Amino acid sequence: MQRKTLTVAGIKTAGLDEGTFEGYASVFDNVDSAGDIVRRGAFTKALGADQVVPLLWEHQAHDPRAFVGEVVEARETAEGLAIKGRFDLDTEQGAAAYRQVKGRRVTGLSIGYYVTKARRTDAGNELLDLDLAEISVVSRPANDRALVGAVKSAAGTPTAAARSALARTRHRLVKSALTEGTPMPLTARLERLTKGRDEQLALADSIIAGAEELKRDLTADEAADVEAATEKAADLDTQIKAAKADDDVLRAASDLAGAVGTPGAGDGTTDASGRLALTGRAGKAAAARIVKAIPERTRGVKALTAGATTSTILDSTVYNEGRPPTSLLDVLTTRTVTPTYSFLRQTTRTLNAAPVATGATKPTSPLTVTPVDGKLEVIAHISEQIPHYVLSDNTNLEQFVADEMLFGLHRAVEYQVLNGDGEGANLEGILETSGVIVQAFATNILTSIRKAITTLEAGGYSPQVLAISAADWEALELLSVTSGATDVRGLPVDAVTRKLFGVQAVVSNVLPAKTAALISNGAVAVDTDGNIETVWSDAVADDFAKNYVRCRVEGRFGVSVFRPAGIVKISTAAA
Known part of the structure; x- marks a missing residue:
């Protein structure tokens, strides 16, 4: 169950029956601090269900004494969800709660609800249908941005005194x-x-x-x-x-950059921070560039040379908070480096700082870093033969091929970043790097991941992203209270932003079975020369004679693991 809290300034009790009050429990069309927007009509079904909505004190649903009254009337207005509540004055708790509200020492209302329908937009996460579970009186509002127009005159509009108090x-x-x-x-x-x-x-x-x-x-x-x-x-x-x-x-x-060193210093190469532009809007733009690189003769115009394009793949798009990334490569930092480069890897971190008496020897904290040589490796693939006229007669086929070629490259890069064994042309992936912490399976998948988070936080690292397979994410979301969800809070998953225990989760389809990876901030970077090369050609074997063309998409990539101790390889199921 989720909650939203609103300030009930100038809550109306005067002129009403003893023990009753009026206020707004929710305001429409306001972007709150969580990025949510409750739209008008969100409570229509809930109000039509004809069920009593309890009035609680501070959301303490586990305590029967905290049920201090009930909502006797609720309706949607142009401003929000207007309610009339009645405290149970026959109980000590209900009478005490009413005195606090009447004396204006308590000025907050908070709704407890379940989301049944929502929609993500550029403006925020629109809540379109909510199942109203309870309304609570709270002492400290959690959302100061949503002010409630709670005091009403007989005509249904804010009185001058009420508006003054609200302002x-x-x-x-x-x-x-x-x-x-x-x-x-x-x-x-x-x-x-x-x-x-x-x-x-x-x-x-x-x-x-x-x-x-x-x-x-x-x-x-x-x-x-x-x-x-x-x-x-x-x-x-x-x-x-x-x-x-x-x-x-x-x-x-x-x-x-200062701690690790700038690759290619002195040769004109600059170090940029970004993400690989292989998904989302940036990926679509790259696919469009692939289509433009198709030789003109495949479009019905004669040409003498094959088509080629080189796309810059550093993504400069600003991503709105609250929208879950679709790939691990959307999250990890990307560096532009030279074909051969080096970086520093921290292999020892023992912090021995302590009080030192006058004249005593200061303790030494070993912070060992080891130079590691890196090399960009080519990751590439070629399309099958495509008949010239099939391509020229079907413009949608051009986009389809471009999208599939980019997706294939993206999948291969992500696989190498996570699983490459370092042999031959393979990258040395995150999970194959020496020094990475291993978290054994503990009770269930939720417990195993939480222990991994604890391991990083205990070491002074801040978890950045959890890479998890689709099957494991499904298993995690289907946990019940009896099979692993916490008894007090339920499953600690934010389904809208796809976060677990507050850590961003990314579904990866290239992880080994029963394995997840928890990566801390600054522990890893994906290295590249900053380009994806696309070439369309009929100069393969007898393609020219048979009127075929092919597409090749490739790039050069590497992985730099700066802090292996900031990465946890998690076993998500028993061996």
């Missing part, structure tokens, strides 16, 4: 969230965003201060100005956090 509370909550842990401006971009945010906060502060000095509520215009300034400040703070995250990524990449 003030929204501003207070947003300001509190912004000023706690706000990153210091480090760049011109951060300085500009921070200045703009602070100006909006100051504007709202001045309006509220003026009303307080006169000991009155905000007027409608003042409330509107405070609301607008608050929303602008919140939006600017979101941009500040994004800018700070961008700076952190660049700083981490710079630190890693």
Whole structure:
């Protein structure tokens, strides 16, 4: 069951029967901090089910005493899910909860729900159909961005006093969230965003201060100005956090380059951080370039030379948080290197820092790094013979061949990155690297993976991605409470973002049976020369005489494992 919490500022109890209140349990069309958007109509089926929705205290469904009342009326309005609740005043807990709400010491409502229908869009994860399980009164709202218009006049619109209270509370909550842990401006971009945010906060502060000095509520215009300034400040703070995250990524990449060394230094080769552009929109673009490389004569125009193209494969696309990657190569860092290169691999990490008395010898912490020579290996394949006129008469066939050739290359690269044995032209894959930690099967797949996460975290590493086979992911999601899911929380899987215990999971179809891999940040990089070469030709055997063409797609790749101790090879089932 999932939850969303809303601030119920100015919750209405006056003028109602003793023990009752009105408020908004959910707001429509608002992007919350989790990237979810509840759409109007999401509660239609739940409200039509004609079942009593319990009113709980702090979601404590395991405690019968926490059932402090019930929802006596719920309806969808243009703004959200409006409810009327009634506390059970015959119980000590119900009466106490009502006193807290009436005294405005508790100002939060939170819904407990199950998602039955959702849709991912550019705007966020749209929740279209929700099964409403319960509504709780909570003391500390978890989602300060969704302010509830809870106080209603007889006409059904916010009263002036209510809107004033809403605007003030929204501003207070947003300001509190912004000023706690706000990153210091480090760049011109951060300085500009921070200045703009602070100006909006100051504007709202001045309006509220003026009303307080006169000991009155905000007027409608003042409330509107405070609301607008608050929303602008919140939006600017979101941009500040994004800018700070961008700076952190660049700083981490710079630190890693400094520690590992820049390949090809002095020969004009630059080191770039990105991802292999073989999937998603970048993959489609690469496929389009393959189609364009088809010799013109296969399109009905005479030409004298074979077609060829070289595609740059570093993906510069900005990926929205909350959309699960479709491949391990979408997650791992990619470096552009020379055909032969070297990197440093950490083989020993013993941290012995300790208090030292005056005059005593300081302890030594062995941090052994070993130079490793690397070489880019060619990974390639060729299509079968394609009749010239079949290709020229069917434009969809061109795209089909391009997509399949890229997918085949992607699959081969991912296999080598994970499983290559280092023999001959094979890469030395992640799972075959000496020093990788092995997690034996423990009780069930969920326990085994959690122990692997613990192993990395205990060593001071931050888990980045879990590579898991489709069969193992299915087995994991089908776990029940009796067969492995945690009794308190249920299965710790976020199905929308495909995360397990908060770690991004990626389904890989090239993993060995009963095996998964947990990789920490900065432990691995995929090396490449930055290009995929595509050649269409009829100069193979007697293809020219028989009017056939073929397509060849290839690239050069390598793997750098910087920290084997930051990788765990997991047994997902008993041997």
